[in-house]
Amino acid sequence: MRRMPTPAFDPERFRREARAVVDWIADYWRTLEPRPVRSQVAPGDVRAQLPPHAPNEPEPLSAVLADLDRVIVPGLTHWQHPAFFAYFPASTSGPSILGELLAAGLGVQGMLWSTSPACTELETHVLDWLRELLGLPERFASSGVGGGVIHDSASSGLLCALVAARERATHLQSNRHGLAQTERPLVAYASAAAHSSFDKGARIAGLGDAWARRIAVDARGRMDPGALAAAMDADLAAGRVPCFVCATVGTTASGAIDPVPEIAAVVARHGAWLHVDAAWAGAAALCPELRPPLVAGAEAADSWGFNPHKWLLVNFDCHALWVADRTWLVQALATRPDYLRNAATDSGGVVDYAEWQVPLGRRFRALKLWLTLRMLGAEAIRGRIRAHVAWAGEFASWVAADPRFELLAQPSLSLVCFGLRAGDAASRRLLDRLNAGGTAFLSQATVGDRFALRLAVGAALTERRHVEAVWAEFSRLAAEAAQSA
Amino acid sequence: MRRMPTPAFDPERFRREARAVVDWIADYWRTLEPRPVRSQVAPGDVRAQLPPHAPNEPEPLSAVLADLDRVIVPGLTHWQHPAFFAYFPASTSGPSILGELLAAGLGVQGMLWSTSPACTELETHVLDWLRELLGLPERFASSGVGGGVIHDSASSGLLCALVAARERATHLQSNRHGLAQTERPLVAYASAAAHSSFDKGARIAGLGDAWARRIAVDARGRMDPGALAAAMDADLAAGRVPCFVCATVGTTASGAIDPVPEIAAVVARHGAWLHVDAAWAGAAALCPELRPPLVAGAEAADSWGFNPHKWLLVNFDCHALWVADRTWLVQALATRPDYLRNAATDSGGVVDYAEWQVPLGRRFRALKLWLTLRMLGAEAIRGRIRAHVAWAGEFASWVAADPRFELLAQPSLSLVCFGLRAGDAASRRLLDRLNAGGTAFLSQATVGDRFALRLAVGAALTERRHVEAVWAEFSRLAAEAAQSA
Numbered sequence: 001m002r003r004m005p006t007p008a009f010d011p012e013r014f015r016r017e018a019r020a021v022v023d024w025i026a027d028y029w030r031t032l033e034p035r036p037v038r039s040q041v042a043p044g045d046v047r048a049q050l051p052p053h054a055p056n057e058p059e060p061l062s063a064v065l066a067d068l069d070r071v072i073v074p075g076l077t078h079w080q081h082p083a084f085f086a087y088f089p090a091s092t093s094g095p096s097i098l099g100e101l102l103a104a105g106l107g108v109q110g111m112l113w114s115t116s117p118a119c120t121e122l123e124t125h126v127l128d129w130l131r132e133l134l135g136l137p138e139r140f141a142s143s144g145v146g147g148g149v150i151h152d153s154a155s156s157g158l159l160c161a162l163v164a165a166r167e168r169a170t171h172l173q174s175n176r177h178g179l180a181q182t183e184r185p186l187v188a189y190a191s192a193a194a195h196s197s198f199d200k201g202a203r204i205a206g207l208g209d210a211w212a213r214r215i216a217v218d219a220r221g222r223m224d225p226g227a228l229a230a231a232m233d234a235d236l237a238a239g240r241v242p243c244f245v246c247a248t249v250g251t252t253a254s255g256a257i258d259p260v261p262e263i264a265a266v267v268a269r270h271g272a273w274l275h276v277d278a279a280w281a282g283a284a285a286l287c288p289e290l291r292p293p294l295v296a297g298a299e300a301a302d303s304w305g306f307n308p309h310k311w312l313l314v315n316f317d318c319h320a321l322w323v324a325d326r327t328w329l330v331q332a333l334a335t336r337p338d339y340l341r342n343a344a345t346d347s348g349g350v351v352d353y354a355e356w357q358v359p360l361g362r363r364f365r366a367l368k369l370w371l372t373l374r375m376l377g378a379e380a381i382r383g384r385i386r387a388h389v390a391w392a393g394e395f396a397s398w399v400a401a402d403p404r405f406e407l408l409a410q411p412s413l414s415l416v417c418f419g420l421r422a423g424d425a426a427s428r429r430l431l432d433r434l435n436a437g438g439t440a441f442l443s444q445a446t447v448g449d450r451f452a453l454r455l456a457v458g459a460a461l462t463e464r465r466h467v468e469a470v471w472a473e474f475s476r477l478a479a480e481a482a483q484s485a
Numbered sequence: 486m487r488r489m490p491t492p493a494f495d496p497e498r499f500r501r502e503a504r505a506v507v508d509w510i511a512d513y514w515r516t517l518e519p520r521p522v523r524s525q526v527a528p529g530d531v532r533a534q535l536p537p538h539a540p541n542e543p544e545p546l547s548a549v550l551a552d553l554d555r556v557i558v559p560g561l562t563h564w565q566h567p568a569f570f571a572y573f574p575a576s577t578s579g580p581s582i583l584g585e586l587l588a589a590g591l592g593v594q595g596m597l598w599s600t601s602p603a604c605t606e607l608e609t610h611v612l613d614w615l616r617e618l619l620g621l622p623e624r625f626a627s628s629g630v631g632g633g634v635i636h637d638s639a640s641s642g643l644l645c646a647l648v649a650a651r652e653r654a655t656h657l658q659s660n661r662h663g664l665a666q667t668e669r670p671l672v673a674y675a676s677a678a679a680h681s682s683f684d685k686g687a688r689i690a691g692l693g694d695a696w697a698r699r700i701a702v703d704a705r706g707r708m709d710p711g712a713l714a715a716a717m718d719a720d721l722a723a724g725r726v727p728c729f730v731c732a733t734v735g736t737t738a739s740g741a742i743d744p745v746p747e748i749a750a751v752v753a754r755h756g757a758w759l760h761v762d763a764a765w766a767g768a769a770a771l772c773p774e775l776r777p778p779l780v781a782g783a784e785a786a787d788s789w790g791f792n793p794h795k796w797l798l799v800n801f802d803c804h805a806l807w808v809a810d811r812t813w814l815v816q817a818l819a820t821r822p823d824y825l826r827n828a829a830t831d832s833g834g835v836v837d838y839a840e841w842q843v844p845l846g847r848r849f850r851a852l853k854l855w856l857t858l859r860m861l862g863a864e865a866i867r868g869r870i871r872a873h874v875a876w877a878g879e880f881a882s883w884v885a886a887d888p889r890f891e892l893l894a895q896p897s898l899s900l901v902c903f904g905l906r907a908g909d910a911a912s913r914r915l916l917d918r919l920n921a922g923g924t925a926f927l928s929q930a931t932v933g934d935r936f937a938l939r940l941a942v943g944a945a946l947t948e949r950r951h952v953e954a955v956w957a958e959f960s961r962l963a964a965e966a967a968q969s970a
Contacts, residue, residue, distance in 0.1 A: 008579065008869065009945050018507040018510075019504060024587075025591075026496035026497070028591070041603070047606045054611075054858045058859075061580075064860065072603045075606065087594075092494070094495060094502065095502075100586070101586050104582045105509075107576075108561050108563070116564070117524050117528070119561070121560065129539035133539055152844050153845060163689055178693025181667065184665070195822075199820045204644070207691075208663025211663050315592055316846055316848050317844070335684045337681040358641050360682060361801055363800075376493065377541055378541045384493065445824040
């Protein structure tokens, strides 16, 4: 007979060690500002400092925290740094971290309603709250046939929407018989400026690049609804099935907002599925004055998604996806093996979120959304979004007023795309110098045919002075470059 | 000009509030035992207690914790309860929770090596450690062309392996042109007892149910390699392309282990992709004496996955997937938009894990695996696995010795399938009564054509006395049922 081995969870030890970790995190945040934003390690530097084999015997937390400081932290690009302006910031907050901690501490599974009912019901409820906060149409509310769900990312949300669209278009025959040997290819559409998750989703779902069409954009990066209509009509005429259209509200490169109402009208003529990818910009719909262009046309969308983990102060991963008719997701993705059978599912009266996503298991992610909304309150979140938009506007005005620089797109919410008038090569060198300096970090995009520097304001610790400082640094580096030229 | 809004992260407030949350979690674990394991709420009970609208103004943590106690906890099925024996337990541990907390606190993104190098390098490194600990073949080590990656779940790992297999079989033409109009359908195979994620993956990837074949199993639930060979040969003869075979090491219903070496020989003849799904059982390969049947044939596998979040004391989500040749995953899943371009990716000398998975973003999940392995040490984890296997063996011997009960499958590691000799209806009633009582929670499966009760030992707090107690309860309920009959 075997004795109980070392406890995996000793509450008193956990209390002690978790306090040390909490202190470590608080100190990390307090000391973020002087650190170089972008990691300065070369490939292999981190691994070279790690032992080649896993330990057989326990090591104390102090040893792990020491390695965290010595090996790991120098290898991090600090996404929570106040001068992180790259990509779209993945902002977090104290309440959100507490929510993630609670989810880990509870360790429950929300794959089915029955496997932990509160996990499902809180998620449905908080996504109803959020729908209302964003001013999204009633059709996405769980009180009808729609509802919301948390995915890890916009890529996964788009994939599931696309698979649901595929099944709706083929009357579930794609699931039954697959796509091989079908005579009429299914076609998906997104703008030339849409996110790469569109291509990834179309590949995974078996449509392929050939039938994942990129539609032309106007000078401001917005999908041209006329070009979409022409493409869909041509596909129909050629015997193909226009199936899925992804409209982007806030493109990655420049924050362009597709004309969703006009796109919706085209989509409706074909009975295709309209998905709105508002991954970054969607959060701004929390502010009534910023809302109208962001939710316009949403009442015609079959699915609409955005990432609270980008700009709503909820730590990654948290993508909110709403669907107008949950039946299609469930019909596309449900498998009901004997070992998961339960009375609640059989009754048809509950939501089983495993049937709305790729994975089976799911952790209690609604907690971090719940804590963030309750402990910060909607108005404080709005205040932050408004501040970010205002600071980006100021930055854009400084760019516009400086003869060495030019705006490469109209600023969109908290995103500014700009470059040097001296040309793309000079802009590229400027970006490299700024990022190498370590005081701030930005990334780039192609806007039109230009190399654009992107300033994306949104990190949780960013203040106006950080935006001022990065502009001062750009200005200084541009002057340096002019002198050495 | 806008003033700085309420800070989203105030280190001192976080320190104070996180301590309260840590204490709440420690108290939750200390008081788990007297709670009913399975939630006793009815659909809608939780939501009925939540306010209809999100708060506009901040609420204190104390209000959230009060609602957690009042509304959420009664709605939970306690997966960390010591008498949780359902499904496969999703065990966690103190160190793992600390790792999750650190990941949330750091808030970095590991989508590309360049977006936070340590996030990628620690993951690669810890999966090399784990490969060695499990005794998996060298071909899965990152030093060659293989390597490991963390996915959220076995379902996602299988889907990505299947998409990689699809692209290998079609020389990347499925990605280019999609599956429509292809003359030769791709076919995937798994045993009749394989997990439902096989069907879900085959649907999402566009193969469809028709070409996702379920191969017959023997009396012990193991795939029949002869039947597999016959099916693959027949498909080839009929002009189809045998593409992907999923062998299961530890089926969900009864823990059966497919004969991977024999399956591998069949798969090799067809040049198909061999994926091994060891989601639950894989962890036991940590113990050399349990290892041989679990890793047999792995040297012929193209991909091999298991869930540290099941039996390795790492909290959900943490699926470890190894591939023998990472090129296929990358070729199948990589999209390289301008806005993610960076020198490290261009050099070809780094791993960008976004190209190994469905989502783009990824959090720093390697931390929880690192902390768990270091702070518990491999030997203590082995000790727990051995204890669970021993206790399950004892439970099985009690079942076998009781004339009212019978074993419905040979016990597999820590999983016991059993029922009442009085028949399936009686077993079903027994399970309902036990679960309604709240002192323990088990789930069911179909084994052969019988309704089986499954005792899956694996929760972090489980001790031998909990296994004894659930047997005593079964025995008491069976006696009660006999009297009332």
